[in-house]
Amino acid sequence: MSRRPLLNRRLDGHGTTIFAEMSALALTTGAINLGQGFPDTDGPEEIREAAVRALRDGKGNQYPPGPGIPELRTAVAGHQQRFYGLAFDPDTEVLVTAGATEAVAASMLALLEPGDEVIAFEPFYDSYAACIAMAGGVRVPLTLRAPDFRPDLDALRDAITPRTRLLLLNSPHNPTGMVLTREELSAIARLAVEHDLLVVTDEVYEHLAFDGDHVPLISLPGMRDRTVSISSAGKTFSYTGWKIGWVTGSAALVTAVRTAKQYLTFVSGGPLQYAVAEALALPDAFFTGFREDLRAKRDLLTDGLAAAGFEVYRPQGTYFVTTDVAPLGEKDGIAFCRALPERAGVVAVPNAVFYDDQEAGRTQVRFAFCKRTAVLEEAVSRLKRPAP
Numbered sequence: 001m002s003r004r005p006l007l008n009r010r011l012d013g014h015g016t017t018i019f020a021e022m023s024a025l026a027l028t029t030g031a032i033n034l035g036q037g038f039p040d041t042d043g044p045e046e047i048r049e050a051a052v053r054a055l056r057d058g059k060g061n062q063y064p065p066g067p068g069i070p071e072l073r074t075a076v077a078g079h080q081q082r083f084y085g086l087a088f089d090p091d092t093e094v095l096v097t098a099g100a101t102e103a104v105a106a107s108m109l110a111l112l113e114p115g116d117e118v119i120a121f122e123p124f125y126d127s128y129a130a131c132i133a134m135a136g137g138v139r140v141p142l143t144l145r146a147p148d149f150r151p152d153l154d155a156l157r158d159a160i161t162p163r164t165r166l167l168l169l170n171s172p173h174n175p176t177g178m179v180l181t182r183e184e185l186s187a188i189a190r191l192a193v194e195h196d197l198l199v200v201t202d203e204v205y206e207h208l209a210f211d212g213d214h215v216p217l218i219s220l221p222g223m224r225d226r227t228v229s230i231s232s233a234g235k236t237f238s239y240t241g242w243k244i245g246w247v248t249g250s251a252a253l254v255t256a257v258r259t260a261k262q263y264l265t266f267v268s269g270g271p272l273q274y275a276v277a278e279a280l281a282l283p284d285a286f287f288t289g290f291r292e293d294l295r296a297k298r299d300l301l302t303d304g305l306a307a308a309g310f311e312v313y314r315p316q317g318t319y320f321v322t323t324d325v326a327p328l329g330e331k332d333g334i335a336f337c338r339a340l341p342e343r344a345g346v347v348a349v350p351n352a353v354f355y356d357d358q359e360a361g362r363t364q365v366r367f368a369f370c371k372r373t374a375v376l377e378e379a380v381s382r383l384k385r386p387a388p
Helices: 018-029 045-056 070-084 099-111 126-134 153-159 182-194 251-261 270-279 284-307 333-344 373-384
Strands: 094-097 117-122 138-143 164-170 198-202 227-232 245-248 311-313 320-324 364-368
Touching (some): 070 270, 094 251, 099 126, 099 198, 099 227, 099 251, 126 138, 227 251, 284 311, 284 320, 284 373, 333 364
Parallel strands (some): 117 138
Antiparallel strands (some): 094 245, 227 245, 311 320
């Protein structure tokens, strides 16, 4: 019998995610789960009813079109025009995916050759490393450092080599909450044009930029034909389990991503696509109210964490806050998070797992604030109590 490892080398080290581990701890201990980024209430009732109506009417119960139903592709194009003044052809420049995670995976599989280098900000969402690995690419981290987590653009320029194929960007950025400024984006765009690089942008928190506006990189000069722009419905409409995402970009790039995507899920979420199409047409008041509600929850949790003794890095966007536990006398965020459910009845996630250079985030811990106000208040109360 062969003794060769069953898991291929590209995925070595990509075992059970930290989210699964910490959520399991929340269940076994009864702790408040501020680790995994999902809301504890559903989104708008009218959107859920739209999904139910589609199910009952038999819309999408069989295979929907591979690129996504026309209604949703049109709604995505309308969203890009409405919020950013960007014009996309819904027939050739929009692709519906099984969430943003599949969109990232399909982009990596479509656009990379083995050995191509991909520069990504670290700490990075854990699926990025796995997606790059599955495509045979080589990830090159650009470390964002506390307290402000701004990208070092000189270091970015220095990281580009003849093997660099692609930049993988996330703004608003998970887990740090950093939001790229227009000036930073313009500098990145100039580098991409100068070195003829492709860029994949993960913009799932686009409607959760608290300080300043979210600016899509694809809107800047020279980026229309070299950017794959990704977003999804889960974070904005609080239906993370629906897994409806999308890609917008030039017809050539969208066709390339669709070629890979069709051999992953082929299609998904038929009836839910109809509901998301309606969600994207909600009035401005919904999007404004959603952002302001999360802003208030950000302030509640960040103030509470600071009062409990954490060093708090106030996020500009997303629904996560990164903290440092060193002021509490802690030296390892992973050990801290594994002990926290029993010590305080709260679950968080250690940022070190989002770094290649784990020392850079050794004492950093991430909390999610996409929860009910009463839940956040109770979590803060628990964290303020002295450890037993």
